[in-house]
Amino acid sequence: MTSENDYINYNMDLxxxxxxxxxxxxxxxxxNAYEWRxxxxxxxxxRYIQGIAHYYIDRNQVWQAIDRDSIAWHTANPVGNEQYLGYEVLESLSSSDEEFLLNEEETFKTIASxxxxFNLVPNRDTVRLHLEFSDTECPHRSLELHTNWKTTVDGRPDEWIINEMKDYFIERINQYM
Known part of the structure; x- marks a missing residue:
């Protein structure tokens, strides 16, 4: 696993x-992370206005695009952008299920650290999904793998599906804390 803090060439607001x-x-x-870099x-x-997260993570590399003290444009929501760090689990359209799960695990490790x-405890308030902030299918692949919810077919998930997804993420993050 390689890691780079080779930030984007743009000063995001603190x-x-x-x-x-x-x-x-x-x-x-x-x-993958190298290609996103x-x-x-x-x-x-x-391009950044279209969306940019703090981290881009696959099973081989973690690329930190933006310093953690800076605002990222990752949720299309002022609170989400300013008060939450954004983590992209990569290759959601190209990896096998096994590869994508490895990408998720590397993401959970980074989040746990x-x-x-920041002295944050993983819970339903501190671990959020993109679709909680804006009208999106994200995190589509994770939802399908872990809750069997297909956003392209089933639409926006019900609150209990969102909580099921978050509970899975919280459990995995806690494994690395």
Whole structure:
């Protein structure tokens, strides 16, 4: 596992509000962490406005795109962007289930370390899904694998499905804390 803190070539605003937790995303692409780095490292501001998270993680590499004290544009929501760190579980459209699960595990390890650094306890308030902040199917692949909910067919998940997904994430993060 390699890790890089090779931040994007753009100064995101610093967070002014307290950090409340983390948001787990599925990237809806075929790109790995190295490829995302190549796409985003020197991209123009217009690309970042489309969305950028703090971390891009696959089973081989963790790329930290934005310093943890900076705001990322990852939830299309002011509170989500400023008060939550964003983690992209990569290759949601190209990896096998086994590979994607490994990508998730690397993400959980990174989240556990960050939550410990910020004295955050994993719970339903501190571990959030992208779809809780905006109208999206994210984290589509995780939902399908762990709850059998297919957002493309079933639409927005019910609250009990959201909680089931979050409980799984919380359990896995706690394994690394």
């Amino acid at each position: 967070r002014r509000e307290p950090l409340l937790g983390v948001v787990i995303h599925n990237d809806a692409s075929e790109l 190549e796409v985003l490292k020197n991209a123009p501001e217009e 960050d939550m410990a650094d």
